[in-house]
Amino acid sequence: MTEPTKSPRPKDWIMGIAPYVPGRSTAGAGRKVVKLSSNENPLGTSPKAEAAFETGRGSLSRYPDPGATALREAIAAKYGLDPARVIYGTGSDEILHLAAGAFAGVGDEVLYVRYGFAVYEIATRRVGATPVIAPDADYATDVDALLAAVTPATRVVFVANPNNPTGTYTPAAEIARLHAALPAHVLLVLDQAYAEYLAADEDDGGLALARTAPNVLVTRTFSKIYGLAAERIGWGYGPADVIEALHRIRAPFNVTSAGQSAAIAALGDEDFVAHSRAHNGEWRDWFRQEIEAMGNKGLRAIPSKANFVLVTFAGALSAEAAYEGLMAEGYITRWLPGQGLSEGLRVTIGTEQETRGLMAVLRGLVEAAG
Numbered sequence: 240m241t242e243p244t245k246s247p248r249p250k251d252w253i254m255g256i257a258p259y260v261p262g263r264s265t266a267g268a269g270r271k272v273v274k275l276s277s278n279e280n281p282l283g284t285s286p287k288a289e290a291a292f293e294t295g296r297g298s299l300s301r302y303p304d305p306g307a308t309a310l311r312e313a314i315a316a317k318y319g320l321d322p323a324r325v326i327y328g329t330g331s332d333e334i335l336h337l338a339a340g341a342f343a344g345v346g347d348e349v350l351y352v353r354y355g356f357a358v359y360e361i362a363t364r365r366v367g368a369t370p371v372i373a374p375d376a377d378y379a380t381d382v383d384a385l386l387a388a389v390t391p392a393t394r395v396v397f398v399a400n401p402n403n404p405t406g407t408y409t410p411a412a413e414i415a416r417l418h419a420a421l422p423a424h425v426l427l428v429l430d431q432a433y434a435e436y437l438a439a440d441e442d443d444g445g446l447a448l449a450r451t452a453p454n455v456l457v458t459r460t461f462s463k464i465y466g467l468a469a470e471r472i473g474w475g476y477g478p479a480d481v482i483e484a485l486h487r488i489r490a491p492f493n494v495t496s497a498g499q500s501a502a503i504a505a506l507g508d509e510d511f512v513a514h515s516r517a518h519n520g521e522w523r524d525w526f527r528q529e530i531e532a533m534g535n536k537g538l539r540a541i542p543s544k545a546n547f548v549l550v551t552f553a554g555a556l557s558a559e560a561a562y563e564g565l566m567a568e569g570y571i572t573r574w575l576p577g578q579g580l581s582e583g584l585r586v587t588i589g590t591e592q593e594t595r596g597l598m599a600v601l602r603g604l605v606e607a608a609g
């Protein structure tokens with residue numbers, strides 16, 4: 240037997256992936272930490288979801304329901320959907336990967352906007368497909384730019400609405416225009432991770448499209464407004480044949496028992512969701528006004544409909560210096576040079592105390608920079 244001289248060689252397209260960088264969760268040793276880097280719900284989760292989570296204790300040795308039947312039925316009842324067409328994932332991240340995996344491969348193109356969600360690139364490269372990036376319109380999604388980038392090789396288009404990391408929102412008419420102009424063989428994935436933060440009249444029409452169009456997949460998550468990020472539960476809705484293809488490559492038992500129970504309870508706690516949305520709206524407005532008051536120092540808040548705000552820095556204080564200065568005081572935010580946003584800092588809206596505290600530190604940094 241000869242010893243192997245080399246370790247196994249990963250596929251070239253895998254080595255082309257820049258590893259996902261999660262929001263930091265620790266600052267300097269022994270510091271109080273305020274984590275505003277991952278768009279989690281600062282109010283926690285629904286007490287009803289917590290109670291439901293606990294009921295799983297007696298059955299830890301059993302696999303979860305592989306079909307997530309009760310969860311699918313609860314989702315379908317809430318939104319008026321066909322439960323057979325609801326897919327569930329280990330976070331909506333898994334569903335984004337399933338969409339790329341089932342519909343794109345080597346030689347195909349997957350399209351999304353500059354400053355799109357970081358997982359789109361990973362999901363695309365993972366299957367050997369080619370990422371194609373459409374220019375933004377002042378950080379926002381530009382439907383004309385997306386359409387101009389469609390080629391015969393395009394298989395999947397990812398659009399997050401509201402978008403992360405920009406927080407920008409694309410109205411229903413623009414989503415409809417994008418869908419109407421896409422060739423039928425292109426799967427349009429509408430990633431609605433922040434949809435529950437929108438007002439009722441701001442629905443982008445994604446679920447309505449997914450009910451009837453043959454090529455629209457909507458994804459949602461329990462990680463954001465529902466406050467269940469630790470449990471990793473997402474869901475999606477689309478045409479029966481699309482959903483059937485995704486199931487073929489989904490991991491078996493991909494949503495835990497406790498997660499399924501907690502998610503069902505969270506869906507039913509509309510008061511918690513309404514309270515979270517109202518809190519976010521109030522403090523996001525306050526945050527934006529505070530940033531606008533520092534406009535003469537080069538700070539700008541990109542208009543956001545999500546639970547975070549992207550702040551850009553064009554004056555004496557750089558985004559990097561703001562990030563470091565906030566970190567030194569225990570406030571963890573997200574600086575995103577790896578996504579081409581070295582001028583921007585993404586800040587999750589926290590509790591009142593956290594949001595006021597962060598702003599006081601930021602004001603001090605701006606003043607000290609001159």
Ligand SMILES: *Cc1c(COP(=O)(O)O)cnc(C)c1O
Nearest residue numbers: 330331332356403432460462473
């Ligand atoms: C947070 C987020 C997700 C998914 O999160 P999961 O925890 O995997 O459900 C998906 N898309 C966008 C745009 C997000 O910001």
